[in-house]
């Protein structure tokens with residue numbers, strides 16, 4: 001077996017969470033290896049929308065951590081690795097019918113409790129945004145959020161050439177020894193005193209006790225139209241409801257229409273309980289397309305040039321899993337970000353690096369970060385036993 005050497009830290013998984021963690025560890029002066037079975041942004045981070053959205057987060061720790069991440073993303077976009085990767089823009093949430101309009105009321109109450117990072121700019125009917133179609137009862141405009149494609153963020157972090165990239169290389173096993181962790185790649189190995197495992201939906205392969213399950217989502221991209229016709233993301237309140245409700249019982253498909261800087265539209269996304277990133281079906285996409293075109297009729301003049309699917313890593317209690325792996329104190333887990341990983345990645349990478357280096361969380365985040373601890377599942381098993 002080839003020995004690829006000893007590092008100060010090894011990060012497993014080159015998605016947006018792993019890349020951010022590797023960048024933060026490297027910036028702290030550590031010699032870092034980043035390992036991926038396929039390559040950068042090969043899984044969810046390369047097949048998602050990129051809403052950096054506090055509005056769509058469940059109230060509580062997730063919404064507060066998303067707020068911290070939004071603020072930090074802005075910092076990293078001001079001359080740091082996310083410069084030119086993160087784009088601030090307004091976001092519009094629209095609703096029709098009692099359930100969707102109720103979700104908008106809940107959203108406004110949540111924003112009030114989160115401070116000033118995201119502001120409610122306008123609340124009214126669809127006339128607030130010229131170009132919207134029929135069937136919208138209520139539309140609110142939010143300021144302060146933005147968009148960042150996952151693959152673009154990964155590319156930004158990987159501009160740090162000090163990070164050693166090791167791919168394609170699938171991790172087969174981890175062995176804790178007295179001096180650290182040996183990462184077994186089958187035909188080669190490497191070691192470090194600390195390892196970060198940011199393996200997304202594949203987490204269970206190495207950590208079977210972590211309740212991470214796949215949740216697929218289909219999206220489509222159009223050809224280019226006039227740039228700036230839609231100034232920001234147009235998100236259905238059904239999308240907010242889909243985070244806490246079975247999507248099959250929603251009155252409308254959970255649509256997000258994201259205008260890209262190229263003049264294209266990225267439209268997503270379904271939530272399906274399977275893990276097949278290759279499953280793209282016309283009937284499902286047609287529902288999304290219909291609702292999207294009804295909401296933003298300019299889409300009727302565009303052609304769909306690509307449809308694809310990604311797989312989110314969903315956790316049974318709806319919160320990500322971040323912290324020392326139970327029984328493997330040298331391994332920090334960072335997984336289970338479901339539909340929120342792009343938004344959370346900047347702050348999570350920073351906090352994961354701190355955890356891996358034995359430092360406390362950034363001031364003000366300790367309680368919310370503790371809510372993500374993998375220990376909560378070890379405790380559930382003890383109680384059940």
Ligand SMILES: Cc1cc2nc3c(=O)[nH]c(=O)nc-3n(C[C@H](O)[C@H](O)[C@H](O)COP(=O)(O)OP(=O)(O)OC[C@H]3O[C@@H](n4cnc5c(N)ncnc54)[C@H](O)[C@@H]3O)c2cc1C
Nearest residue numbers: 013015017037043045048051171200217310340341342343
């Ligand atoms: C349709 C869709 C829409 C979404 N929209 C948004 C959005 O608008 N906003 C938002 O914030 N989030 C969104 N998300 C969620 C976001 O994409 C994910 O939460 C985020 O990309 C997760 O990043 P990650 O680094 O944890 O995992 P991943 O990007 O999945 O990366 C895991 C990496 O681990 C590697 N790997 C796995 N097993 C091994 C192994 N054994 N050895 C080595 N490497 C391995 C994989 O190759 C992969 O590169 C969306 C997701 C989907 C699917």
